[in-house]
Amino acid sequence: MESKLKYSEDYFLTAGETDARGEMPPTLIVERLIEIATRHANILDIGYARLAPMDRAWVLVGVCYSMERAIQINETYHITTWIESTNRFFSERCFRLEDANGSIIGYARSTWAVIDIEQRRTVNLNFLHADRLHVDGEACPVARIRAMAAVDNPDREEHLTFRYMDLDFNGHVNSTRYIEHILNAWPLEHYTTHRVSAFAIGYRRECLCGQSADLRIADTGETSAVDIVRNDERVVTARIEWIRTLQ
Amino acid sequence: MESKLKYSEDYFLTAGETDARGEMPPTLIVERLIEIATRHANILDIGYARLAPMDRAWVLVGVCYSMERAIQINETYHITTWIESTNRFFSERCFRLEDANGSIIGYARSTWAVIDIEQRRTVNLNFLHADRLHVDGEACPVARIRAMAAVDNPDREEHLTFRYMDLDFNGHVNSTRYIEHILNAWPLEHYTTHRVSAFAIGYRRECLCGQSADLRIADTGETSAVDIVRNDERVVTARIEWIRTLQ
Numbered sequence: 083m084e085s086k087l088k089y090s091e092d093y094f095l096t097a098g099e100t101d102a103r104g105e106m107p108p109t110l111i112v113e114r115l116i117e118i119a120t121r122h123a124n125i126l127d128i129g130y131a132r133l134a135p136m137d138r139a140w141v142l143v144g145v146c147y148s149m150e151r152a153i154q155i156n157e158t159y160h161i162t163t164w165i166e167s168t169n170r171f172f173s174e175r176c177f178r179l180e181d182a183n184g185s186i187i188g189y190a191r192s193t194w195a196v197i198d199i200e201q202r203r204t205v206n207l208n209f210l211h212a213d214r215l216h217v218d219g220e221a222c223p224v225a226r227i228r229a230m231a232a233v234d235n236p237d238r239e240e241h242l243t244f245r246y247m248d249l250d251f252n253g254h255v256n257s258t259r260y261i262e263h264i265l266n267a268w269p270l271e272h273y274t275t276h277r278v279s280a281f282a283i284g285y286r287r288e289c290l291c292g293q294s295a296d297l298r299i300a301d302t303g304e305t306s307a308v309d310i311v312r313n314d315e316r317v318v319t320a321r322i323e324w325i326r327t328l329q
Numbered sequence: 330m331e332s333k334l335k336y337s338e339d340y341f342l343t344a345g346e347t348d349a350r351g352e353m354p355p356t357l358i359v360e361r362l363i364e365i366a367t368r369h370a371n372i373l374d375i376g377y378a379r380l381a382p383m384d385r386a387w388v389l390v391g392v393c394y395s396m397e398r399a400i401q402i403n404e405t406y407h408i409t410t411w412i413e414s415t416n417r418f419f420s421e422r423c424f425r426l427e428d429a430n431g432s433i434i435g436y437a438r439s440t441w442a443v444i445d446i447e448q449r450r451t452v453n454l455n456f457l458h459a460d461r462l463h464v465d466g467e468a469c470p471v472a473r474i475r476a477m478a479a480v481d482n483p484d485r486e487e488h489l490t491f492r493y494m495d496l497d498f499n500g501h502v503n504s505t506r507y508i509e510h511i512l513n514a515w516p517l518e519h520y521t522t523h524r525v526s527a528f529a530i531g532y533r534r535e536c537l538c539g540q541s542a543d544l545r546i547a548d549t550g551e552t553s554a555v556d557i558v559r560n561d562e563r564v565v566t567a568r569i570e571w572i573r574t575l576q
Binding site (some may be wrong): 096 | 343344345347348349350351354357360363364366377396402443492493494496497499500504505509513516517520538539556
């Protein structure tokens, strides 16, 4: 059992996957984290095959990461994941990102809950974690995702409508698509001198195809706060830390 | 040399990669084709490493595919690629998609040219292909991409503006992003009863971040024709064949 408490995979950043800077974009970082989390849950037998017959599913409550540098085009990288801790309703899954030589590039943290698919309500995790067997326990230097204050006085707003290619197989807007819409709120010029060094996102409500929402953006120095608001309800909250680059 | 004339890889369709139907979307099909084409070109030493020092690069002129069925969530699939033929200016690269048992799911074809990066002009391919050593020659049942007639009398039009996350590492709109914008022109309801069974796209001009364009769409029975038009110039042309499904 012990050997399964951590799970690792190697990846390669292809030319088609990079952003205009030739670097790994935040959308792909989060996609890879979700992917490896899903695989590790399957290996631990706390994944889809175990939950689906109970009409239950894991949902991503939030994810955040901090990167010392960007992963570059044609670079091999390595992700390791483990469950840091778990309580009655939330599982804290962490990640370490390393380069081909084992040097640390960054860390990430995610918070997951299990819902009853019909009722759309969270379920007590004791049915999976009563004996804590799956918890590796290694601490992760990325702080837990805190509740984010609402962006009440945005510097600017953008309007968007979710469309077919935004959807995942459940028919909800895909977790990474919110990130894409958020990043699109800055023009190319901004990205020629800024890179995302840390990113945090909290998922509060599910959005559907055809629904419209507003991005409310507040910029304070090298940090941006973003709310995605649908009918006066905050459905997604995000924080971006920017680092200035000379590119 | 002979053993390198075909190149294959296995893939797995993860939950995060599917569309709302739980199937492999056209965007990902084309992304995978470009990816494996790039790898095979590198193996044949006619890829980035060989061309970059000459200030030359491969550009995708067009791609088309025809699928007998959709690749499903959590399915393993297999892609094989080879160069079918080449002439002075174009290389015809083909693909076969198979399931885990080796049954054929579909075929695809792509047309590539080499450009001089500074002059943005196509270059004679004889410097790579003089002895035809790289041509496998196996024919591909997907017909060559023909010039597509302009959509002069669209049934409807949609306006779009390209944004940061549309860009590739060259700063141009990514080949697969055009496909995404095209597919977004239909509502969810259409996709509950229709699936893309064949898709063809031709790339005529490169678009940049911040540029706006119009989608001109003509529907004739189970086929749709789409032009992406920027300043009265057709930059991308596409054809979609739909198949009715009961889902």
